[in-house]
Amino acid sequence: MSHPVVIIMIEDDPGHARLIEKNIRRAGVNNEIRHFESGTAALRHVFQPEVRDNGPLLVLLDLNLPDMSGTDILEKLKADEKLKRAPVVVLTTTDDQREIQRCYALGCNVYITKPVEYETFSQAIRQLGLFLSIMQVPEVP
Amino acid sequence: MPSTRVATAELLNKRPRLTLTGQRLLPVIAGFLVLLGVAAATIWIGLSSRNYNLLVSHTLKVRSSAYLLLTLVQDAETGQRGYLLTNDRSYLTPYHDGADNAPAALDDLENLARGNAAEMATIGNLRTLVSAKLGELARTVTLNESGDVPGALAVVKNNSGNNYMTEIRRRVGEIQDDETQMIGAENAQTRVYGDMLGWFSLGGIILVILLGVLTILSTRRNVLELQGAQEAMRETNDNLEGIVQARIADLQAANEEIQRFAYIVSHDLRAPLVNVMGFTSELEAVRTDIMDFLKEVEARAPDLVTMDRRAAIETDLPEALGFIRSSTSKMDRLINAILKLSREGRRVLTPQTIELKDLVVAQRESLSHQLAEGEAELTVQDDLPTLVSDRLAIEQVFGNLIENATKYLFPGRPGRIEVRGKTIGSFVRYEIADNGRGIDKKDFERIFELFRRSGEQDKPGEGIGLAHVRNLTRRLGGNIAVTSELGKGSTFTITLPAVFSNSDRVS
Numbered sequence: 310m311s312h313p314v315v316i317i318m319i320e321d322d323p324g325h326a327r328l329i330e331k332n333i334r335r336a337g338v339n340n341e342i343r344h345f346e347s348g349t350a351a352l353r354h355v356f357q358p359e360v361r362d363n364g365p366l367l368v369l370l371d372l373n374l375p376d377m378s379g380t381d382i383l384e385k386l387k388a389d390e391k392l393k394r395a396p397v398v399v400l401t402t403t404d405d406q407r408e409i410q411r412c413y414a415l416g417c418n419v420y421i422t423k424p425v426e427y428e429t430f431s432q433a434i435r436q437l438g439l440f441l442s443i444m445q446v447p448e449v450p
Numbered sequence: 451m452p453s454t455r456v457a458t459a460e461l462l463n464k465r466p467r468l469t470l471t472g473q474r475l476l477p478v479i480a481g482f483l484v485l486l487g488v489a490a491a492t493i494w495i496g497l498s499s500r501n502y503n504l505l506v507s508h509t510l511k512v513r514s515s516a517y518l519l520l521t522l523v524q525d526a527e528t529g530q531r532g533y534l535l536t537n538d539r540s541y542l543t544p545y546h547d548g549a550d551n552a553p554a555a556l557d558d559l560e561n562l563a564r565g566n567a568a569e570m571a572t573i574g575n576l577r578t579l580v581s582a583k584l585g586e587l588a589r590t591v592t593l594n595e596s597g598d599v600p601g602a603l604a605v606v607k608n609n610s611g612n613n614y615m616t617e618i619r620r621r622v623g624e625i626q627d628d629e630t631q632m633i634g635a636e637n638a639q640t641r642v643y644g645d646m647l648g649w650f651s652l653g654g655i656i657l658v659i660l661l662g663v664l665t666i667l668s669t670r671r672n673v674l675e676l677q678g679a680q681e682a683m684r685e686t687n688d689n690l691e692g693i694v695q696a697r698i699a700d701l702q703a704a705n706e707e708i709q710r711f712a713y714i715v716s717h718d719l720r721a722p723l724v725n726v727m728g729f730t731s732e733l734e735a736v737r738t739d740i741m742d743f744l745k746e747v748e749a750r751a752p753d754l755v756t757m758d759r760r761a762a763i764e765t766d767l768p769e770a771l772g773f774i775r776s777s778t779s780k781m782d783r784l785i786n787a788i789l790k791l792s793r794e795g796r797r798v799l800t801p802q803t804i805e806l807k808d809l810v811v812a813q814r815e816s817l818s819h820q821l822a823e824g825e826a827e828l829t830v831q832d833d834l835p836t837l838v839s840d841r842l843a844i845e846q847v848f849g850n851l852i853e854n855a856t857k858y859l860f861p862g863r864p865g866r867i868e869v870r871g872k873t874i875g876s877f878v879r880y881e882i883a884d885n886g887r888g889i890d891k892k893d894f895e896r897i898f899e900l901f902r903r904s905g906e907q908d909k910p911g912e913g914i915g916l917a918h919v920r921n922l923t924r925r926l927g928g929n930i931a932v933t934s935e936l937g938k939g940s941t942f943t944i945t946l947p948a949v950f951s952n953s954d955r956v957s
Contacts, residue, residue: 322721373717402717
């Protein structure tokens with residue numbers, strides 16, 4: 310692992326973003342988190358050559374975005390020769406079965422529903438953090 | 451969809467009248483009357499001609515009778531003359547024949563002429579003349595027989611016999627002429643009738659032909675109208691099918707939209723709730739820090755910790771956080787309920803045969819603890835009708851209703867819950883009756899609305915169950931109703947199609 314994993318968080322709700330970040334940190338994950346509030350901005354960022362070519366990435370993706378659907382972003386990431394290696398964790402309020410199936414079909418690695426109950430939520434995020442800390446993210450060759 | 455509605459109304463109005471009106475029957479009736487008239491006239495004229503024939507035969511009889519009389523008298527005279535000339539007695543045979551038969555002939559004539567006053571008068575004259583003539587003849591014959599030939603010839607010579615004969619001839623001629631005249635008049639009259647019949651028949655035939663043509667035209671028009679009507683009906687049918695299809699599509703679209711709406715609302719309401727809950731928890735963590743800080747301050751500078759400050763941190767802050775937390779939890783439960791309903795509406799129903807009795811018995815098993823607590827007994831009708839429907843939905847409907855019956859028993863009274871049912875045509879009707887606390891009549895509709903409850907709020911619940919049940923029964927093509935009396939018990943009646951297929955879906 311030459312580079313530490315960078316976490317790309319695509320989340321339009323700043324509150325959610327803050328809570329997610331806090332809980333990930335509480336789980337002891339200290340990797341860099343780059344937060345984007347829109348799909349457009351996030352895609353522009355990850356498709357820059359220096360990001361695309363250099364880094365193990367992990368994407369935290371919300372599905373309900375104002376400018377585009379999270380599944381569109383997922384599709385674009387998974388269609389790219391290099392970015393498709395980055396694990397994608399869909400983290401959203403939707404727990405609709407069809408949506409979940411669609412995400413997995415498009416190649417999402419983990420699908421997590423944001424529970425309203427905060428304890429459960431923070432627990433889930435912390436577990437995600439633990440999971441992230443042990444997960445092997447493939448290096449870009 | 452107002453445009454299709456207008457189209458339907460228009461089509462219905464266009465439907466032509468198919469009744470056979472009086473106007474259409476008129477030619478037929480008229481033709482029949484004309485034929486009847488022609489027939490009556492024919493009969494009448496036939497009868498008149500029969501009268502005429504009778505008259506003709508009568509006239510002939512009269513004429514021949516008169517002629518016979520004349521012949522007989524002439525025979526008698528001829529015989530008398532021969533006898534007187536030759537004195538040969540053989541000439542007396544025609545004389546006697548004539549003289550003897552003449553009165554009978556006269557009687558016959560009189561019989562025939564009875565009723566004709568003029569003829570009767572002539573016949574009266576004739577009778578006098580005939581008897582005078584016969585008397586003259588008899589006298590000469592008698593004189594001759596007695597040998598007085600000159601006496602007899604003298605009688606002949608005085609010419610009175612000849613005068614009688616002339617008179618008789620004239621009278622017979624009169625009778626014959628009279629009869630001929632009468633028959634002529636009758637004949638003319640009959641000819642008029644005959645002509646009339648001819649014209650009448652001709653007119654009738656023309657009329658009948660005319661009416662026939664009229665009827666054919668009118669029938670043709672009728673047939674064309676009928677064809678038009680059939681065409682219109684066919685179009686209406688085709689259109690109706692289209693309209694129904696369009697309506698179903700509309701309903702499905704509207705339903706989908708409602709589902710989507712509920713779904714979006716529940717999700718978009720959830721996102722801010724995550725924040726409210728999350729940051730409330732963060733605040734609680736902060737409060738713990740402040741509490742620690744308060745203790746530190748109290749230890750170092752106790753005069754800084756006033757009653758108000760302590761109360762704010764130790765009482766007011768946790769109270770406020772507690773309310774935020776409980777309200778958010780409630781809101782979360784409500785949103786989940788909406789989400790559940792909307793999700794249930796999206797689920798594809800799969801009909802299968804359900805042994806409802808087994809299903810209810812299984813639910814009784816799972817509720818045995820609650821039933822025992824309320825000293826309640828659940829009885830299931832032995833021959834509870836089976837049905838073909840969606841198993842999960844039916845389980846939820848009966849589960850909810852039975853659970854409610856168990857939950858809202860009358861305090862202190864052993865519960866009696868009964869599940870019964872019967873088949874009504876292509877539907878099955880189930881009843882779940884209890885002797886529980888009952889529902890106020892004004893709440894019969896309210897209890898089926900989302901988040902609404904009735905009576906004393908002493909049991910946990912969000913007011914979702916019955917709304918869910920009604921939603922399900924409607925999706926299954928049925929309905930639910932309640933009758934109840936406060937303090938006595940409630941009966942929920944569910945009507946469902948005995949065999950559900952997805953095409954029955956109403957909402």
